[in-house]
Amino acid sequence: MFVRKYHINPETLCYERVRLNRSQRIRFLVGFSMGLILLAILMRFGFERSFPTPRQIIYHKQNIILRSELSCLNAELQVVESQLEELRNRDDRFYRAILSLDPIPSSIRGAGTGGAKPGGILQNLRDPGMVNDVSQRIEKISSKMKIQSNSLDRVYNKAVKNQQLLAAKPSINPISPGDPTWLTSGYGYRNDPFTGRRTAHHGIDLAGNYGLDIHCTGEGTVTVSQVSRNGYGKEVVVDHGFGYTSRYAHLQDIHVEVGQKLKRGEVIGTLGNTGRSTGPHLHYEIRKNDSPVNPMYFYYENLSAGEYTLLASKANLSATPYQPMAMSQK
Ligand SMILES: [Zn+2]
The missing domain is CATH 1.20.5 (Single alpha-helices involved in coiled-coils or other helix-helix interfaces)
Structure with a gap:
């Protein structure tokens, strides 16, 4: 050596x-x-x-398995992201569009998804690349889910409100199409049948036979059920909510009382000639926020006589049985 x-x-x-x-x-x-x-x-x-030690061999195998599981998790996250994107599209283009809600801007949908670095034990990893990626994707998905969830809550509330509005808004003829009636006076200015002077007529007049059933035109609560001092004779006023009221005047009989809840199609009285009236007819009036509007614009549901009868029978079946009211006749 x-x-x-x-x-x-x-x-x-x-x-x-x-x-x-x-x-x-x-x-x-x-x-x-x-x-x-x-x-x-x-x-x-x-x-x-x-010649790795047995422990190193176990760690190596575990490492391979973990990497494989992370890859699977990444693939599953991609599926969740696609489904979330599909839900977002349906929300903006369909649900919100139908209910006249504006789409949520991308800046809001993407808010809080900047990909913050993971905290805790993940910070101490020697090679956090894949784990970081999965962690950030989960955080983004979670944030988008919260925004989507809030959006669907709003859509649901708007749909419920729309449903209530649709049920309440006056939208049918107060007399069944099966009962013969004719329009004797429209909405707007006309020559008063008593004075001959040109005056505003805040409703429509439907002439017909005495005793025809008069139906409530939308869900609501009776606020007036009386003999009017203003020429309406026996009249009923229903508050439908959302600013809408409807008046049924010159009735022969009244079948409802103040405070009573009514369904669309429920009978509120019969056609008559009471008050300031020149013949048997119904004066039908609709107001929005206390301003008169033309009732002819509120016949949304163009029901046939059969459909009208079915609607009325359903409404009257569930109605409280009529008890004649003690009213003073003036
Ligand atoms: Zn009238």
């Missing part, structure tokens, strides 16, 4: 062995020792790499 070195002595011309002095020996020994240590370290690493 150690090679002896010789040199020629110029005086004796003989070969002499080269001998190291003390400091050279120390340097040699230190260098030699360090070389040995370095060699030992390299051999250990090389051995471990070539």
Whole structure:
């Protein structure tokens, strides 16, 4: 291992062995020792790499499994993101459009999805790349879900309100199409049948036979059921909510009382000639926020006589049985 070195002595011309002095020996020994240590370290690493310990083998397998599971999770997240996107499209283009709600701007839908770095133990991972990605995607999905959930709550509330409005708004003829009636006076200015002067007529007049059933034209509550002092004779006023009221005047009989809840189609009285009237007819009036509107614009449900009878029979079946009221006749 150690090679002896010789040199020629110029005086004796003989070969002499080269001998190291003390400091050279120390340097040699230190260098030699360090070389040995370095060699030992390299051999250990090389051995471990070539022959991993059982624990390293288990960790390695676990690592492969975890990476595989993360890949599966990423794929599943992609499916969830697609479904969420589909829901967003349906929400904006269908549900909100039908209910006249504006689409939610992308800036709001994307709010809070900047991809914050994960906290906690994930910060301490040596290679957090894949875990970070999954964590950020879950955070984005969670944020979008909250916005979508709030949007669907709003859609639901608007739909319920619309349903209530549709049920309440006056929308049928107060007399069945099966009962013969004719329009004797329309909405607007006309010559007053009593004075001959041109005056505003805030409703429509439907002439017909005495005793025809008069039906409530939308869900509501009776607020007036009286003999009017203003020429309406026996009249009923129904408050439908949402600013709508309807008046049925010149009735022969009244079948409802103040505070009574009514369904669309329920009979509120019969056609008559009471009050300031020149013949048997119904004065039908609709007001929106206390301003008169033309009732002809409120016949949305163009029901046939059969459909009208079915609606009325259903409404009157569920109605409280009529009890004649004690009313003073004026
Ligand atoms: Zn009238």
